[in-house]
Amino acid sequence: METNTELIIVGAGAAGLMATATAGEAAIKAITLERRHRPGLKLLLCGNNRCNISYQAQPKDMLRDYGEPLEQFLKTAINEFTSDDLRKLMAKWGLQTIANRNRIYPASEKADDVLHCFTDKIRDLEAPIVFNCPVEAITPLENGGFLVKTNKINLTAKYVLMATGGFSYPKTGSVGDGQRIAKKLGLKVEDPKPGLAGIDIKTPWLQQGEKEDVPNVAVEIFDENGRSVGMTRGNLLVEGNCLRGTAIFDATRIVARQNLQIPSFVLDLFPTQSASALSSRLGKANLAASLEKQGIPPLLSRSFAELSCKLNASEFLKQIRLEVDSIRPLKEAIVTVGGVSLDEIDPTTMEARKIPGLYFAGELADIDGPTGGYNLHAAFATARLAINAIKAKLRPEPKQKPKPTRKFTKQEPRQPAKTTKKRSSRGDRWDAPEPPPWRRRPQ
Ligand SMILES: Cc1cc2nc3c(=O)[nH]c(=O)nc-3n(C[C@H](O)[C@H](O)[C@H](O)COP(=O)(O)OP(=O)(O)OC[C@H]3O[C@@H](n4cnc5c(N)ncnc54)[C@H](O)[C@@H]3O)c2cc1C
Structure with missing residues (x-):
C-alpha cells in the first residue's frame, strides 16, 4: 500500500503530538506514525506524573538557562513560542495551568490531563495517527518528497x-x-550521553532500601584539572548508594554537555548558611540531633554525624567531596544529551540543511535543557517552529499591498486633514474652506 500526503510526522510523543495538533489547525494534510500502541508514554511519566510542561520566564532568561550552544540555537523557537504562549495555547485547547516556583504544571497536576488535551484536540481535528507503526527508513525521492517505509506500509x-x-x-x-x-x-549525529541522571557513590550514606530527601543543596562541578565548571541548586534524593534530585540531575547534564571525562562533585548541604553561621548552630554534643534541627532527615543526619566525627563538622558539611562510582546509564536518564547535530539543522525552521523538506523536533536532535520544564518546552517550541515553516512552504501567504508609510500614534496629535485652502471671504488670511451656502450666516 502506498499513500501520498503533504506531511508525515514520525513519533507521537511530546513534539509529535504538538506537531500533529498544530498541523491539524493549519489544515495541513498530515499522518502521524507512532512506534508504540499509544501516544505520549514518556509525557505521562513527566514530573513524577505531574508533568512540568514549561518554565515561567522571559525568553532571554529561559535561553540563558539552556546554556550554549542551545542558547543560540533555540533563539527563534523560544522567541516565537514562549512559556506564556504555551499556557495560552493550552488554555485555548482546554487545559488550565499553574506555576509553582516558576515551574508550569497542569492545574490538576496530572500528566494524564496534558496528554488528553492533545489527544482531544487531535480527535476534534480528525488528524490521523497510526499506532504500532515504527518507521524503518526514509528515502528522499528524485522529484522531491520522501518515501517513508514502516513495518507494514509505505507512504x-x-x-x-x-x-x-x-x-x-x-x-x-x-x-x-x-x-x-x-x-x-x-x-552527523552526536553520540548520546545521559543528561539529568543519577550518580552512584562508592560509600553509601544509607542502607539499600532506605530513601531520604534534602530539599535544598548546592553541587559544584569540577573538571579533571580541578577547575570549577558550574554550580547547581535543588533537592538531593538519597536512595542507598544512589544520589538523584534536581541538584544532581542538573550537575550530570553539565558533565555531559561539557564532555567531562573525569568530573568531580562537591556537595554543600547548607548553601544558605556560611560555615561560621552553621558552626554556631550545630551542637557539638549531639551532632545528629542538631543536624535534624537544621532540616536534614534523621537517617542522613546520623550518617553525616558519623562521617564528620573527626573533622570540623561545619566545614565538612559545606564541602562534601562525592566519591563517584559511576553516572547512572542512559536508559535511566531523564534526557539524552546528543542526537542529530545542531550543525545539520536550520534553527529558524528546524529543516535539515542538506535535505530540504526533512524537519526535526524535540530530543531526537541534540537538544536538551535543565530540570524545570525546559525539555518539554523545547520539544513543543521546535515542533511549532517546524510546522509553521512547513505551512509557509505549502501555503505561502499572498503578498500584501504595501501599507502607507506614515502612521499616527496615540501620543502624536493628529494633523488636520489636508484641505484645499481658500482665501477667506473676510480678508486676505488663509482660512478654512467656506461653509456650504445653507450654513452661511447672513452677512
Ligand atoms: C521520567 C521522566 C520524567 C521527565 N519529566 C520531565 C518534566 O517534568 N519536564 C520536562 O520538561 N521534561 C521531562 N522529561 C523529559 C521529556 O519527557 C522529554 O524531553 C520529551 O518527552 C521529549 O519529547 P520528544 O517528543 O522529543 O520525545 P518522546 O516524548 O520520547 O517521543 C518520541 C516518540 O516517538 C516514537 N518513536 C520512536 N521511534 C519511532 C519510529 N521509528 N517510528 C514511529 N515512532 C517512533 C516513540 O514511541 C515516542 O512516542 C522527563 C523524562 C523522563 C524519562
Whole structure:
C-alpha cells in the first residue's frame, strides 16, 4: 500500500503530538506514525506524573538557562513560542495551568490531563495517527518528497517531520530509531550521553532500601584539572548508594554537555548558611540531633554525624567531596544529551540543511535543557517552529499591498486633514474652506 500526503510526522510523543495538533489547525494534510500502541508514554511519566510542561520566564532568561550552544540555537523557537504562549495555547485547547516556583504544571497536576488535551484536540481535528507503526527508513525521492517505509506500509509525502525522541526510558518507544535513520541519510549525529541522571557513590550514606530527601543543596562541578565548571541548586534524593534530585540531575547534564571525562562533585548541604553561621548552630554534643534541627532527615543526619566525627563538622558539611562510582546509564536518564547535530539543522525552521523538506523536533536532535520544564518546552517550541515553516512552504501567504508609510500614534496629535485652502471671504488670511451656502450666516 502506498499513500501520498503533504506531511508525515514520525513519533507521537511530546513534539509529535504538538506537531500533529498544530498541523491539524493549519489544515495541513498530515499522518502521524507512532512506534508504540499509544501516544505520549514518556509525557505521562513527566514530573513524577505531574508533568512540568514549561518554565515561567522571559525568553532571554529561559535561553540563558539552556546554556550554549542551545542558547543560540533555540533563539527563534523560544522567541516565537514562549512559556506564556504555551499556557495560552493550552488554555485555548482546554487545559488550565499553574506555576509553582516558576515551574508550569497542569492545574490538576496530572500528566494524564496534558496528554488528553492533545489527544482531544487531535480527535476534534480528525488528524490521523497510526499506532504500532515504527518507521524503518526514509528515502528522499528524485522529484522531491520522501518515501517513508514502516513495518507494514509505505507512504510518500512532500515533507517529513521526525520527532522520535532520545534514547532514555526505551519502553516509552524512544529507542534511537530517528538517530539511526538520520545517520543513514548522511547526517552527523552526536553520540548520546545521559543528561539529568543519577550518580552512584562508592560509600553509601544509607542502607539499600532506605530513601531520604534534602530539599535544598548546592553541587559544584569540577573538571579533571580541578577547575570549577558550574554550580547547581535543588533537592538531593538519597536512595542507598544512589544520589538523584534536581541538584544532581542538573550537575550530570553539565558533565555531559561539557564532555567531562573525569568530573568531580562537591556537595554543600547548607548553601544558605556560611560555615561560621552553621558552626554556631550545630551542637557539638549531639551532632545528629542538631543536624535534624537544621532540616536534614534523621537517617542522613546520623550518617553525616558519623562521617564528620573527626573533622570540623561545619566545614565538612559545606564541602562534601562525592566519591563517584559511576553516572547512572542512559536508559535511566531523564534526557539524552546528543542526537542529530545542531550543525545539520536550520534553527529558524528546524529543516535539515542538506535535505530540504526533512524537519526535526524535540530530543531526537541534540537538544536538551535543565530540570524545570525546559525539555518539554523545547520539544513543543521546535515542533511549532517546524510546522509553521512547513505551512509557509505549502501555503505561502499572498503578498500584501504595501501599507502607507506614515502612521499616527496615540501620543502624536493628529494633523488636520489636508484641505484645499481658500482665501477667506473676510480678508486676505488663509482660512478654512467656506461653509456650504445653507450654513452661511447672513452677512
Ligand atoms: C521520567 C521522566 C520524567 C521527565 N519529566 C520531565 C518534566 O517534568 N519536564 C520536562 O520538561 N521534561 C521531562 N522529561 C523529559 C521529556 O519527557 C522529554 O524531553 C520529551 O518527552 C521529549 O519529547 P520528544 O517528543 O522529543 O520525545 P518522546 O516524548 O520520547 O517521543 C518520541 C516518540 O516517538 C516514537 N518513536 C520512536 N521511534 C519511532 C519510529 N521509528 N517510528 C514511529 N515512532 C517512533 C516513540 O514511541 C515516542 O512516542 C522527563 C523524562 C523522563 C524519562
